[in-house]
Amino acid sequence: MIQFKALLSKELKEAFRDKRAMMMAMTMAVMAPVMIFAMSKVMIKEAVETPAIYFKISGAEYAPKLINALKDENILLFKDVPSNKRAIWDERNLTLTIPETFNENMLDGKPIELYLSADYSDKANLSPVRRIKNTIMHYARAIGYKRLLVRGIDVRLLQVVKIIEQDTSLPNSNAMIISMMLGLYVLMAAFMSGLPVAIDTSAGERERNVLEMLLCQPVSTVKIVSAKLCCASLIACIGVLLTLSLTTFSVGFIDLTKIGASFSLDAFTISALILLLLPICFFASALQLFVAFQSKNFKEAQSMVSMIIMLPAMVPVVMMFVDDKPKWLDWLPISGQSLIMEDLFKGLPVSWALIGFTSLVTISMTIILVLLMAKKLRSETVVLALS
Amino acid sequence: MIEVNNLCKSFGGAKKSLFKKKESPVIALDGLSFTANDGEITGILGPNGAGKTTCLRTLYGLLKADGGSATIDGINVVDNPLAARARLGIFPDKFGLYERLTAYEQIDYFASIHGLTGNAKHQAIEAVINDLDMTELAHRKTLGFSQGQRMKVTLAQALVHQPKNFVLDEPTRGLDVMSTRVLRNYLARFKEKGHCILFSSHVMQEVAALCDRVIIVANGKLAAQGTPKELCELAGEVQLEEAFVKIIGSDEGVAA
Numbered sequence: 290m291i292q293f294k295a296l297l298s299k300e301l302k303e304a305f306r307d308k309r310a311m312m313m314a315m316t317m318a319v320m321a322p323v324m325i326f327a328m329s330k331v332m333i334k335e336a337v338e339t340p341a342i343y344f345k346i347s348g349a350e351y352a353p354k355l356i357n358a359l360k361d362e363n364i365l366l367f368k369d370v371p372s373n374k375r376a377i378w379d380e381r382n383l384t385l386t387i388p389e390t391f392n393e394n395m396l397d398g399k400p401i402e403l404y405l406s407a408d409y410s411d412k413a414n415l416s417p418v419r420r421i422k423n424t425i426m427h428y429a430r431a432i433g434y435k436r437l438l439v440r441g442i443d444v445r446l447l448q449v450v451k452i453i454e455q456d457t458s459l460p461n462s463n464a465m466i467i468s469m470m471l472g473l474y475v476l477m478a479a480f481m482s483g484l485p486v487a488i489d490t491s492a493g494e495r496e497r498n499v500l501e502m503l504l505c506q507p508v509s510t511v512k513i514v515s516a517k518l519c520c521a522s523l524i525a526c527i528g529v530l531l532t533l534s535l536t537t538f539s540v541g542f543i544d545l546t547k548i549g550a551s552f553s554l555d556a557f558t559i560s561a562l563i564l565l566l567l568p569i570c571f572f573a574s575a576l577q578l579f580v581a582f583q584s585k586n587f588k589e590a591q592s593m594v595s596m597i598i599m600l601p602a603m604v605p606v607v608m609m610f611v612d613d614k615p616k617w618l619d620w621l622p623i624s625g626q627s628l629i630m631e632d633l634f635k636g637l638p639v640s641w642a643l644i645g646f647t648s649l650v651t652i653s654m655t656i657i658l659v660l661l662m663a664k665k666l667r668s669e670t671v672v673l674a675l676s
Numbered sequence: 677m678i679e680v681n682n683l684c685k686s687f688g689g690a691k692k693s694l695f696k697k698k699e700s701p702v703i704a705l706d707g708l709s710f711t712a713n714d715g716e717i718t719g720i721l722g723p724n725g726a727g728k729t730t731c732l733r734t735l736y737g738l739l740k741a742d743g744g745s746a747t748i749d750g751i752n753v754v755d756n757p758l759a760a761r762a763r764l765g766i767f768p769d770k771f772g773l774y775e776r777l778t779a780y781e782q783i784d785y786f787a788s789i790h791g792l793t794g795n796a797k798h799q800a801i802e803a804v805i806n807d808l809d810m811t812e813l814a815h816r817k818t819l820g821f822s823q824g825q826r827m828k829v830t831l832a833q834a835l836v837h838q839p840k841n842f843v844l845d846e847p848t849r850g851l852d853v854m855s856t857r858v859l860r861n862y863l864a865r866f867k868e869k870g871h872c873i874l875f876s877s878h879v880m881q882e883v884a885a886l887c888d889r890v891i892i893v894a895n896g897k898l899a900a901q902g903t904p905k906e907l908c909e910l911a912g913e914v915q916l917e918e919a920f921v922k923i924i925g926s927d928e929g930v931a932a
Binding site (some may be wrong): 291292294295296300302303306307494497498499501502503504505506507508509669672673 | 793
């Protein structure tokens with residue numbers, strides 16, 4: 290116990306005196322509110338406003354009422370485009386062609402063919418095209434209903450089956466993207482914050498020849514590894530807690546009601562999050578230490594460990610594409626946590642048993658890593674970085 | 677007491693990989709045996725690459741020998757490494773310092789690892805700092821220490837728990853004359869108290885002046901051993917340096 294205390298206090302002293310590492314560790318946390326704030330601003334703007342669309346048209350004179358209907362939806366003619374936006378809309382090249390026979394066919398009740406041409410693969414065109422289509426459909430349907438009405442036909446005859454949709458997602462779900470981002474971000478923070486310390490304490494110490502000296506002392510390698518792990522994961526925990534608290538603080542400044550979303554980090558959510566993330570901090574640091582000890586020098590350790598950071602970024606993204614998630618994904622570290630966090634942010638009920646089980650799996654994997662490292666440190670190849 | 681019995685160690689060549697051709701292994705130790713007794717200072721001499729450091733590293737358990745055994749006070753270093761190391765004070769060939777800690781904190785760290793606590797620890801640290809004449813350095817961070825100052829810190833952390841056996845790998849390189857003298861007196865004092873001291877060196881005068889027994893290692897084998905005087909007589913020279921060169925140079929005749 291004396292030994293462990295000495296080891297840990299030395300690790301902490303070194304870590305907290307390393308100003309650069311600490312700064313790097315805390316950047317993630319400080320960046321969080323800034324990012325959340327900026328992203329939500331942009332998203333709210335996109336969701337709420339219907340910015341002006343300018344489209345090119347030929348045959349406008351044949352259908353003035355349609356043009357007016359479009360104008361009501363802020364969809365305007367290309368000739369009215371302000372000069373500073375001219376180039377953009379010219380390039381997007383949304384073109385609507387109204388045939389000469391528009392009026393004639395309208396009177397005869399024949400189908401009218403309008404041509405809408407645009408580059409559908411361009412993401413920037415998606416929303417304008419959708420809006421133009423919706424407006425024209427609405428316009429056409431209104432006329433169609435009137436035609437039936439004047440013939441004495443109930444328009445409800447057209448509705449053979451009516452689907453009544455019941456969205457079971459809670460109002461919170463609209464803030465999905467923000468919460469997805471936050472989930473990803475805190476996972477990243479757990480991996481990033483402890484990173485500089487983890488590398489420095491393993492590969493760094495070996496390169497500075499102090500690890501060798503320590504390993505000659507009468508102290509078990511399990512103690513050495515656990516002291517290093519405790520130190521690195523403590524820093525990671527601080528980073529995660531700081532991220533969470535700053536985010537809670539900054540979300541208060543964003544008016545999400547505009548997009549009909551509510552997003553709150555209440556006491557329950559926060560405590561569940563902390564319970565989820567603390568084991569991940571330990572797991573992340575253990576993984577980083579393991580890889581750093583495995584690599585031959587400091588540089589290799591840095592690049593290898595950076596690859597580990599891809600894990601929390603990739604796993605949740607990959608899981609978005611898996612529709613039928615197998616059950617074991619709930620239990621594995623990272624994937625389990627990110628799934629539970631998703632439910633948590635959606636406001637769905639989360640079972641404490643599942644949280645507990647996932648944490649248990651994560652912690653036991655951490656312990657396995659520690660024991661593996663302890664074993665590695667007893668072998669001369671790892672200690673002296675022989676190939 | 678440190679005993680080394682028929683120690684063998686080779687590097688490389690053991691593994692055959694898909695991409696590399698099998699390299700011929702480097703044989704660092706080839707059946708080295710010697711004993712360093714309590715109450716004596718034993719010096720290890722040998723040309724570069726003779727296997728001195730490999731032998732010492734095997735003693736503190738950093739390397740595992742391919743064959744043979746090493747014991748410290750009768751404890752086998754492979755079977756019970758922690759107990760064996762607890763009886764050792766180590767000054768390794770490669771050493772670094774925790775540059776964000778002060779010298780005092782660093783010595784404190786190693787003292788705690790050896791299980792010292794409270795007042796006893798404090799006194800032990802103060803004593804070693806005074807003995808090595810480094811009071812001025814004690815509360816400075818070790819970043820930027822000169823070679824000699826670094827050596828002193830490392831020595832202090834090796835000696836703070838007053839181990840029964842010392843293993844010092846070239847402890848005087850980089851030390852100034854005063855510090856070398858301090859160290860010599862220090863070692864002599866521990867010898868009087870009955871400690872076992874094993875150190876390697878390249879400085880012949882030092883070995884001649886300090887050592888009760890000298891072990892000469894060449895090509896991973898014991899080339900000769902005895903008091904400095906005996907070695908001189910064996911080689912038929914007056915100076916230890918000449919004797920050393922002769923013993924190393926002609927392994928026929930003399931060493932047999």
